[in-house]
Amino acid sequence: MNMKTIEDVFIHLLSDTYSAEKQLTRALAKLAREASSEQLSAAFKAHLEETQGQIERIDQIVEQEQGLKIKRMKCVAMEGLIEEANEVIESTQKDEVRDAALIAAAQKVEHYEIASYGTLATLAQQLGYKNAVKLLTATLEEEKSTDLKLTDLAVSSINQKAKA
Numbered sequence: 001m002n003m004k005t006i007e008d009v010f011i012h013l014l015s016d017t018y019s020a021e022k023q024l025t026r027a028l029a030k031l032a033r034e035a036s037s038e039q040l041s042a043a044f045k046a047h048l049e050e051t052q053g054q055i056e057r058i059d060q061i062v063e064q065e066q067g068l069k070i071k072r073m074k075c076v077a078m079e080g081l082i083e084e085a086n087e088v089i090e091s092t093q094k095d096e097v098r099d100a101a102l103i104a105a106a107q108k109v110e111h112y113e114i115a116s117y118g119t120l121a122t123l124a125q126q127l128g129y130k131n132a133v134k135l136l137t138a139t140l141e142e143e144k145s146t147d148l149k150l151t152d153l154a155v156s157s158i159n160q161k162a163k164a
Helices: 006-034 038-064 076-091 096-127 130-163
Strands: none
Touching: 006 038, 006 076, 006 096, 038 096, 038 130, 076 096, 096 130
16 A cells, blocks of 8 residues: 555554454454463453454444545454464463463554554544544553453463463
């Protein structure tokens, strides 16, 4: 995509993030199956539902903002992060060590999403997309919350079990 304006940058990043979320919906289902901890599996399933809502928010932004159309593209960053999670699954047994590594992989994804949504919300504000700012900020807060939940899960039980 040839970007000449700040709106072009916004559209590119929104398109990339949309692709990332679509890829993540497929990956989260697999992560839920591959986790040995019921708590972690449930956390991945909950995040899958949340991610589907985040995709709907992007759809709302496109519907509500005049002339805004996302481009078909593949988020190569998310593709790489998902590949790393798949490598974890392939190189570990289904136990607490895998769970600890899956949390680490999932938190890399969360940090990428936090960066993406933070940037998008800032650009939306600068472009005057008031409704998009609200929707993107809501998603940003969900991503931060998910990251904290993963940290709590790791620190409170999974990492200790993996260490034992």
